[in-house]
Each structure stands twice: as C-alpha cells, then as structure tokens.
Amino acid sequence: MSAVAERTRSERRESASSGGPLTGTGRLLRFMLRRDRVRFPVWVLAVSIMAAYFSNVIALVMDEEALNAMTAFAANPIMGLIGGPGFGFDAITVPRFVVGMYGTSLMLGAAFMSITTISRHTRVEEQTGRAELIRANVVGRHAPLAAALVVAALMNIVMALLTGLTMMSSAAEPAPAGSLLFGAGLGAAGLAFAGVAAVTVQLSPFSRAASGFAGLVLGVSFVVRGLGDMSAVQNGDLAWLSWLSPLGWPQQTAPFTNDDWWPLLLGVALFALLVALAFALQSRRDLAAGILPDRLGRAAAPGWLRGPLSLAYRLQRPSIAGWSIAMLLGGVTFGAFTRPMADGAEGMPEQIVGIMGGADGIVEGYVGFMGVYFAMMVAAFAIISVQSLRAEEQGVRTEAVLATGVGRSAWLLSWTLVTAIGSLWLLALAGVGEGIGAAAGMNDWSMFWPVAFGHAAQVPAVWLLLGLSVGLYGVSPRILGLAWAVFIVGALLSLFGDMLDLDDVVLSASPFRHVGEYPAENVSWAGIAVLTGIGAVCAALGAIVFRRRDLTTA
Structure with missing residues (x-):
C-alpha cells in the first residue's frame, strides 16, 4: 500500500514538473x-x-x-x-x-x-x-x-x-x-x-x-x-x-x-x-x-569611491543621466513654442491673456509657468529617488553598508544631498534648454539667462518635497506614499487653482506657488528661504528617527 502511495506521489510530481x-x-x-x-x-x-x-x-x-x-x-x-x-x-x-x-x-x-x-x-x-x-x-x-x-x-x-x-x-x-x-x-x-x-x-x-x-x-x-x-x-x-x-x-x-x-x-x-x-x-x-549585459567593473575601486556621499552619487548617476537628457530636450522643445505663443497673443481670449500676464508679458508668463511645470517633474524625480532607498534596504544592501564605519545619518543624508544637488542640476538643465529654445525662436538672446535662472529658482519647492520624503522614510518606508499625496495636491492646486477661483489660503498649500514665476514675477527670497528651511528640517528629523528604527529587510 505504501509503495503504491509513493508511486502515486512520484507520478504527480513528474506530471507537475512537466507542466508548461x-x-x-x-x-x-x-x-x-x-x-x-x-x-x-x-x-x-x-x-x-x-x-x-x-x-x-x-x-x-x-x-x-x-x-x-x-x-x-x-x-x-x-x-x-x-x-x-x-x-x-x-x-x-x-x-x-x-x-x-x-x-x-x-x-x-x-x-x-x-x-x-x-x-x-x-x-x-x-x-x-x-x-x-x-x-x-x-x-x-x-x-x-x-x-x-x-x-x-x-x-x-x-x-x-x-x-x-x-x-x-x-x-x-x-x-x-x-x-x-x-x-x-x-x-x-x-x-x-x-x-x-x-x-x-x-x-x-x-x-x-x-x-x-x-x-x-x-x-x-x-x-x-x-x-x-x-x-x-x-x-x-x-x-x-x-x-x-x-x-x-x-x-x-x-x-x-x-x-x-x-x-x-x-x-x-x-x-x-x-x-x-x-x-x-x-x-x-x-x-x-x-538582457542588457552588466559592465565589468574595475579590479579596485577608485580613491574617491570611499565614503557614503560618493556611493550615493555612484548609485544615482544612471538615473540622473537619464533625467538630464529628458530635461534638456524637453526644455528646448517647449522653449520652441515661445514664438507661437507670442504670435498668437492678439487672437487669444482675454481670460488666457490675463492669466499669462497680459499681451505685453505673455512670453514671460509662458516661460515662467514652464519653470513651475518642470519643477513638478523634478519633484517626481526626487520622490522616486527616496523611494529607491526602500529597495536598497529590503535588498539587504543598506545593512552591508552600515556594517562598516558608515553611520546611519551619514548614509541617509548623503543620499539626500546627492538628490538635492541633482534636482538643482536638472532644473538648471531644463532652464538652459528652455532658454535656448525661447531665445532662438524669439531671436532675442537677452532672455536666455532670465529663463535659465527662473527655472533653477524653483528648486526650493522640490527640496521641500525631498525633505518630506526623507522624513517619512526615516519613520517608516511604508508611509512614503504620503509624499506623493502632498505632491499631487500641490501640483493640482498650482495648475488648476486659479481656474477654480480658490481662496489664497487654499492655494498657499501648494509648495509650487511661493517662489514666483520668474521672469513674469519677482522671485520671493523669503519663499525660497522658508521652503528650503522646511525641507532641511524634515530631512534632519528623518535622519534622527532613522537612527532609532529597525531596518526593513523583508
């Protein structure tokens, strides 16, 4: 009887193993x-x-x-x-x-x-x-x-x-x-x-x-x-x-x-x-x-690849490179639409012209708006960058790094610093591309630097969302989705708040509305300071809390 049962189980295993x-x-x-x-x-x-x-x-x-x-x-x-x-x-x-x-x-x-x-x-x-x-x-x-x-x-x-x-x-x-x-x-x-x-x-x-x-x-x-x-x-x-x-x-x-x-x-x-x-x-x-083959690495690591900051840069370098190409090309492409915006200003409805800064300022209004728009894209990059820390932690790679002389705060803040600098770099590239496209289309190269500066000036809004993401990650990787919720609400308020005629108190909840759409508006240095400060405080608190929680490896 036992032999028959054993043979039946063996036949079932063979049948299952021969499945498609x-x-x-x-x-x-x-x-x-x-x-x-x-x-x-x-x-x-x-x-x-x-x-x-x-x-x-x-x-x-x-x-x-x-x-x-x-x-x-x-x-x-x-x-x-x-x-x-x-x-x-x-x-x-x-x-x-x-x-x-x-x-x-x-x-x-x-x-x-x-x-x-x-x-x-x-x-x-x-x-x-x-x-x-x-x-x-x-x-x-x-x-x-x-x-x-x-x-x-x-x-x-x-x-x-x-x-x-x-x-x-x-x-x-x-x-x-x-x-x-x-x-x-x-x-x-x-x-x-x-x-x-x-x-x-x-x-x-x-x-x-x-x-x-x-x-x-x-x-x-x-x-x-x-x-x-x-x-x-x-x-x-x-x-x-x-x-x-x-x-x-x-x-x-x-x-x-x-x-x-x-x-x-x-x-x-x-x-x-x-x-x-x-x-x-x-x-x-x-x-x-x-499918894509891995490149062979060097037999010995270069001298600069010895600390948490250089490691964070090395890990984020491919992502930053890809985003850099996208930001530069996107800036040039959307900058090329500056001339059609200027040519069509007279035929646009009054509501549009008013929102874009009037017929005389529609060019500045358009490129100023695009600075905020690119800031939203780069904010998505920053949140995704922090999300990748969860994969590092669950893949037990974070544990291996922290087993060395690298402290938890140094590891997390190094990653944050690279992402923050990368965000500024990406917005600057978008501004350069937008400036080239707009200046070439308008045949006015004096507008290049104002456009480039106006895009880069939007980075404090990105830094605030980056700091919030780091703070949430420090508490628990599972609640990082709250950063996406803040991002979505802020983006919707910035894009559609004026159309819905919402109160200024409600609109101020968006981090993208406090810097000013330069060159159409003056840059608010107070807004830059407040957004940067809040982001830095959130990141610091996240690093402190991260030192006190267990790593999540499953």
Whole structure:
C-alpha cells in the first residue's frame, strides 16, 4: 500500500514538473492578490475617487458663466500641454471640462500604478532572491510575470469600472456612455504601460533601473502627446504626434463629444504586443539577470569611491543621466513654442491673456509657468529617488553598508544631498534648454539667462518635497506614499487653482506657488528661504528617527 502511495506521489510530481512555462500562475496570482490586499484598493480608489471629486467639485463651484469662460482655454497651447486638445470645448459642459483638463493627470496615475505593480511582483522579487525560492517549486518560467500582468490588468479593469460608475453618479450628471468610455480610456492607458513595464523589467537586473526605463518611456510619451496637442489647439502641422503616444489614444476617443471607442484598441494591441515581447525576452535570460549585459567593473575601486556621499552619487548617476537628457530636450522643445505663443497673443481670449500676464508679458508668463511645470517633474524625480532607498534596504544592501564605519545619518543624508544637488542640476538643465529654445525662436538672446535662472529658482519647492520624503522614510518606508499625496495636491492646486477661483489660503498649500514665476514675477527670497528651511528640517528629523528604527529587510 505504501509503495503504491509513493508511486502515486512520484507520478504527480513528474506530471507537475512537466507542466508548461505558465505552471503555477493561478497560485501565484492568489498570493499576489493577498499581498496587495491593501495596495490594490488604495490605488484603484485613489484614481477613481479623484475623477469623481473633479466631477462633483466642478459641477458645484462653477456656474454656467464661469464654465463658458473656460472655452477660452481650448485655444491655449498650455491647455494642450496639460490636458489635451479640448474636444467639445466650443460647447462646453462639466463632463467635457473634466475630461479635457484632468484626463491626462489621471492617465499618468494609472500608468504609475501599472509600472510599480509589475516591477514589485517581478524584478523586485528576483533582486531580493525571493523569486529563486518560488521557482524552486513547481513554477513555470513565465508564471510570475503572467500573474503580475493579470494583477495589473485587474487593477486597471476595476479602476475603469469604478471611474465610470462614480462619474455617472456625480453632480455633473454625465452620460453613461461617455463616463464608461472615459474610465475605459484610463484603463487602456494603464494596460499599455503595464506592457511597457513588462518589457523593461527584462532589460536590467535592478528594479530601480527597470522602473526608470519605464518612467522614461512614460515621460517621452507625455512630451510627444503634449507637442501634438499644443500644435492641435493652434491648428498646427504637428497634431499627428498625439497619435504616436499611448497617452494620446484615450484622448482621441473624445468622451462626451464623439464617443469613439476604437482608439482604445490601439492601447490593447500595444499591451498584447509588449506582453509577447516580454515573454520572448524572459526566455532569453537567466533568473535575476537582465538582457542588457552588466559592465565589468574595475579590479579596485577608485580613491574617491570611499565614503557614503560618493556611493550615493555612484548609485544615482544612471538615473540622473537619464533625467538630464529628458530635461534638456524637453526644455528646448517647449522653449520652441515661445514664438507661437507670442504670435498668437492678439487672437487669444482675454481670460488666457490675463492669466499669462497680459499681451505685453505673455512670453514671460509662458516661460515662467514652464519653470513651475518642470519643477513638478523634478519633484517626481526626487520622490522616486527616496523611494529607491526602500529597495536598497529590503535588498539587504543598506545593512552591508552600515556594517562598516558608515553611520546611519551619514548614509541617509548623503543620499539626500546627492538628490538635492541633482534636482538643482536638472532644473538648471531644463532652464538652459528652455532658454535656448525661447531665445532662438524669439531671436532675442537677452532672455536666455532670465529663463535659465527662473527655472533653477524653483528648486526650493522640490527640496521641500525631498525633505518630506526623507522624513517619512526615516519613520517608516511604508508611509512614503504620503509624499506623493502632498505632491499631487500641490501640483493640482498650482495648475488648476486659479481656474477654480480658490481662496489664497487654499492655494498657499501648494509648495509650487511661493517662489514666483520668474521672469513674469519677482522671485520671493523669503519663499525660497522658508521652503528650503522646511525641507532641511524634515530631512534632519528623518535622519534622527532613522537612527532609532529597525531596518526593513523583508
């Protein structure tokens, strides 16, 4: 009897071991869903509730006259950059305004959700060694990636449904078809970047680099879409660029205006192609390795690589290099739109001209606004940089460094200092690029230095968010998401607060509103001092608290 039982168990093991590359996907899926039992609903509700919030607030605070005044934004290139081409703004309604002004921001949230989900369940698991333990069981080669993709797909599907349903029940009373289409557009954008992340996690053995590659693709997609939409609102020749971006396809559905569903098929098709590519790449690499080969290091470390500061720089150098290229190119590109802004000032509505500083100051208003806009991008870099400390800590690399003569405070503050200097460098590069583009377009090189200085002067807002992130990390890596919440609220208040005619007390909650949009406005040195001081205090408190907590290695 025992021999028969032993033979049966052996046959079962052989049968299981002969399974395909997707063996064990269902069990891993259940494990990932249990692991994300908090993260899943938080991300999904964050995006869908934000859409419902915008729909209700706009419907309650804006009367018909104020809403009709927003039709002026359809002719503004900045409107195209921030929100999109503004379909239906010639006969504007609350649902059309919500889609046109906030749709891109919500798509970015869905994209970040997908990128972090794929990286969390694939590359991070390999980097920490947990994937090797899982693969030691009866688990197929592609099962972890397949399960992670299913989790990301479920998150986007649930988010799309909740967004559509919450919008339908809002005070704006939108049409059901348009609400569901808008939600489906957010889900399609999230799916597309889940596919992007599935490919990038195959390229590098490090989760930070893999997520950085995906973030770079997202940034390029945003810039390409922005250029196309800025051209579209001016009836330019570059509107076709919007069709090259996964963020542009959901916008082309024009919810509540045209209600075209077919552009979403482009996002789904891209997701399918990228998933197939990801599986093909995974078949060509070893576990915990990447497609891109690692460079051979030196036999001995250089003399300067001996302290925590140089180590922090060495680890952040690839990320800073990638962001540097993006900031410089983005600055030149958006600076080139200064001439169209100046040429179109006379034909712009009074509301736009007034917000941009008047007809005589529209150039200064545009480049001043772009300084704040680039500061928001660099603030995202700073928060992501602090988030990477969590990967260092969980990967047991922090423990190895602190086992030497490096103190905890020195390790954390060295990383903070490199990120702070890197933030200033990135904003300066964006200012140089913007200055070159604007000066060349206007044929006035006297504006180069004011534009470059105006961009660099925005760095204290970034430093405040950096210090807050370091402070939260010092307490616990799990609460770093609060820094993203402060960033999102600050960015929304800065971008849309004036349109909603909010009180100055409310607007002052944004860290991006205290320096001044130079050269359109004077630089507030008091604001610079206060923002820098708060950031420094938060970072110092984070270093003190970090000395007293246990490291998180699992």
